[in-house]
Amino acid sequence: MTDNTTTLETSTEDSLWPRYTSPEDLAAIEAVPLEARGLPESTYALLVRAAARWPERTAVTVLPDAARWREPLQRNYSELLVDVHKYANLLHELGVRRADAVALIAPNCAELIPATLAAQLAGIAAPINGGLSHEHVAELLRRSGARVLIAAGPELEPDTWAAARELAARGLLDALLVLRPTAAPEPPPTLPGIDGLRIGYLDTLAAEQDSISFHGEPPKASDLAALFHTGGTTGVPKLAAHRHSGEVSNAWMIAANSLLDEESVVFAALPLFHVNALVVTLLAPLFRGQPVVWAGPLGYRDMTLYAEFWNILAHYRIAAISAVPTVYAVLAQCPIDTDITSLRYAMVGASPLPLAVRENFQLHTGVTLVEGYGLTEATCATARSFPDVPRPGAVGQRMPYQQVAVVRTAEDGVWEALPAGETGVLVISGPTVFAGYVTGRDEHGHRLDGLGTVVDGWLSTGDLAHIDEEGFIHLHGRAKDLIIRGGHNIDPASIEDALLSHPRVSAAGAVGRPDVHAGEVPVAYVALTAGAEVTEDELVAWAAERVHERAAAPKTVTILDALPVTDVGKPYKLGLRADATRRELLDAFAETTGVAGIAAAVEDGTIVATVVLNPDADRPAVEAILGRYAIDARIDVRQ
Secondary structure, X not given: OHHHHHHHHHHHHHHHOOOOOOHHHHHHHHOOOHXXXXXXXXXXXXXXXXXXXXXXXXXXXXOOOHHHOOOOEEXXXXXXXXXXXXXXXHHHHOOOOOOOEEEEEXXXXXXXXXXXXXXXXXXXXXXXXXXXXXXXXXXXXXXXXXOEEEEEOOOOOHHHHHHHHHHHHOOOOOEEEEEOOOOOOOOOOOOOOOOOOEEEEHHHHXXXXXXXXXXXXXXXXXXXXXXXXXXOOOOOOEEEEEEHHXXXXXXXXXXOOOOOOOOOEEEEOOOOOOHHHHHHHHHHHHHHOOOEEEOOOOHXXXXXXXXXXXXXXXHHOEEEEEEOHHHHHHHOOXXXXXXXXXXXXXXXXXXXXXXXXXXXXXHHHOOOEEEEEXXXXXXXXXXXXXXXXXXXXXXXXXXXXXXXXXEEEOOOOOEEEOOOOOOEEEEEEOOOOOOEEEEEEEOOEEEEEOOOOEEOOEEEEEEEEEEOOOOEEEEEEEHHHOEEEOOEEEOXXXXXXXXXXXXXXXXXXXXXXXXXXXXXXXXXXXXXXXXXXXXHHHHHHHHHHHOOOHHHOOOOEEEOOOOOEOOOXXXXXXXXXXXXXXXXXXXXXXXXXXXXXXXXEEEOOEEEEEEEEOOOOOHHHHHHHHOOOOOEEEEEEOO
16 A cells, blocks of 8 residues: 555656756657646645645745845745644634635735735635735725735835725725734734724734644635736736636646756745746745745845845855846846855846846856746746757747747737747637636626637737747737837837847837827837946937838937836836827927926826916917827816
């Protein structure tokens, strides 16, 4: 009996870990059906497996903050499972069931990690960015149906705590479970009472709960695991629903990387309201029992982290890190005076990787940056690169069991697949495609709808791309970011690539600027490498010589200290478009008397310009000028 069980376990483990070091391995991996891999049924089953196999191995090392990186709080795998059981049983006692969402709003801390897993065990985790407006947070709570909120307390994040109290006072919650900072001193501050609300510190309220097992119904593969909001820069973000099967399969695809073994330490610094933090740095390491070092609550926004980064990496023998290009640009400037040979895998994504950043980081560290690609609606990761097999300009090869194609929409609305090398919209199918967006709730749970993004199981990413003959994906910007000049489509990536080839440019973004004749003309914004000097006129000339067509040559190039990004480091083109609109109107009204000010802002995903007039201004003349543009605008008159 024991021998047979051991043989079965060994066979299952062998099927889990095929060779996956180069692009050529993909065909052999997919020769075995995914169903034969023996993946755990849920994220909870994945944690149970890890705790059974490596009970005493360190699972998480959480730094209080970058300055106190030598004073971490650590949990092994069995302790992590104990915390998850306690927290999940508390949620169950509070009435959370399989179809109920639990909202989480907090910067990363030691308690948030098991709390997120517990929310997926007892119900459905709904992580929310605490930087959103109170109204957006309230709407996400309503949309998710969450009546239990796990939130940062006054010590951890005062602004989030204030927002949580406001939401509770508005009657949106039944329970408010409060998180403290990692390794916080005792005693905690006294929490105020709120009528009709169960409120208390999560750890204290869960202390007497059963730590051995979960008292409720454990999740199945087809159950919802999480509701992740997408974006959040304009309007109210949509809620994308993940199933346990999608999260587990995507985590396995990431963990199957043969360049990292069980001893490889992973570094985590992205916020847990982002899918990368959950899937790449929490779930994937569970498959192999890899230790994860979590940065403090500010993550990569903690400036002290950069001063201490190489010391942290050397001390904890970190093998893998994941960040956006701007982080690597800074790290390439941070002196190294310690042994960083443990670092084997540096992953970059979320925005295009400038050649200068790639070369400077590799020259500085000896480590090759490898690109990846993914999106929330496809769970997290869809493509990966290989450090020993570089593909310049590509974001990687599709991951096992995910299919990708490039399509265009025919006149009858049907998607037509394009051959290798042709550019169209990238689409994805396979086990990681999300369950849909939350459009409401009924007695059976959340109502889900792909809202036109999923057709016959294929997800439209909205990204322009081509796939080369070897199956590598090359991105060309967002379809909605196309610049339309006199009816002619211009790919902003062609302009950005031209500017990024300049040795002094570290980041570039091209957008359409309103134009009375062509509708839009291309303009560009850049950030420079540290200490670099170059004029805007020089960059205009540089781009004009290198873009593929005259119409794509940018009319202007504006140098900024940094390009605008979202909270998770993705380029924020709407911010650039708003600035371009403002600059165009400043020029248009330069000789118009009575104009006191001009602004442009993003409102519900649309650029809205505001022209402020003095009382004696010629309003009809101003309206006539605005009427020449295809933009949303309003006029305010000073009183």
